[in-house]
Amino acid sequence: MLKGFKNFMMRGDVVIVAVGLIIALAFSTLIKAFTDNVINPIITRAQGGHSAGLGWQLGDAGNDATYLNIGSFISALIYFVIFMAVVYFLIVVPYKVVQAHRGITVFGDPAPAKTCPACLSEDIPEAASKCRYCGTDQPVVGRG
Structure with missing residues (x-):
């Protein structure tokens, strides 16, 4: 049973996916820092004044639980788009090229x-x- 697991783990595809996942997680941290420290302040400033963010207070003033924070949603959306673009252009496209050189079609129609x-x-x-x-x-x- 352990020999089968070892053979499975040593397959080239599993190693490639593991490396891709590690790279994706590293880019995720970088992109999260970018959205938190660059995008969020821009979105917050768009509301103007001394607001806590881009959104509306639905309950008592100062209660974060009732603050509808649209800015955080926009930031998460930007994060998702940037992250997916990074994964696509730095992992999927090179993988497709390498597999095409090997005569294997991946992610095709x-x-x-x-x-x-x-x-x-x-x-x-x-x-x-x-x-x-x-x-x-x-x-x-x-x-x-």
Whole structure:
């Protein structure tokens, strides 16, 4: 059992994913610091005055539990977009290039599929002549 686990952990794909995750976590910390220390003050200043942030106080003044902080939401949204862009351009794109050099297509478009008229399964390959689930003959899809 331990030998199987060791073999699983030493597969190249698992190591690549682990390294990618570590890099993503490091970028996450960097981007979080950027949004907290650069974006949040800009958003807070947009409200003007001595406000605690961009938002509205729904209850007693000074009660953080009833403060609707739209600025924090905008900051989190900016954080998410920046983080996903970093992951895509620094992890996914290079991984696709390396795998393409190895002759492997990753993150490609899904294969064309059709829906079985009998059981309504939506993942039947376009070239299939029978449904894999119910065995119903499938109509031939013309190409051209």
